[in-house]
Amino acid sequence: METKPNLQPVVQARMSRNIAPEDIRPGMFIAVSRSICQLIPSSVEEGWDKQPRTVDVPFIPQDSGQAMKVLEVCVPFVLVELPCGLKQSLDLRRQSVMRLSFAFGQAAFRKPVKANNQEGKKSEKDKGKKKGKRN
Numbered sequence: 001m002e003t004k005p006n007l008q009p010v011v012q013a014r015m016s017r018n019i020a021p022e023d024i025r026p027g028m029f030i031a032v033s034r035s036i037c038q039l040i041p042s043s044v045e046e047g048w049d050k051q052p053r054t055v056d057v058p059f060i061p062q063d064s065g066q067a068m069k070v071l072e073v074c075v076p077f078v079l080v081e082l083p084c085g086l087k088q089s090l091d092l093r094r095q096s097v098m099r100l101s102f103a104f105g106q107a108a109f110r111k112p113v114k115a116n117n118q119e120g121k122k123s124e125k126d127k128g129k130k131k132g133k134r135n
Contacts, residue, residue, distance in 0.1 A: 029105025067108035
């Protein structure tokens with residue numbers, strides 16, 4: 001008995017990818033993947049003859065993965081728009097970003113559709129009530 005190979009199309013997963021600061025362009029969707037915080041170690045004591053050095057501590061921010069639309073780029077700074085409409089400036093010396101798929105970004109920026117009265121238009125009943133007509 002001969003078995004047929006499974007010929008179902010393979011769905012390609014959309015994956016975010018690290019992107020270098022010089023490759024970021026307006027219109028792209030990006031998300032912060034890591035941030036760096038600089039700390040001075042607490043082991044620095046009085047009388048220590050060496051200059052205290054800062055230590056870079058990488059961490060994943062709480063809003064990591066939030067889609068942002070790139071508005072302008074002036075390396076190392078990137079001006080982005082958040083889905084809520086706010087604008088924010090990112091410093092790429094302290095943050096690593098990933099490029100998101102266009103579909104993911106569009107979904108994040110899509111406005112929710114209201115269930116009733118989708119376009120804000122008044123129904124015929126509401127128009128009649130306002131003019132003093134009775135139904």
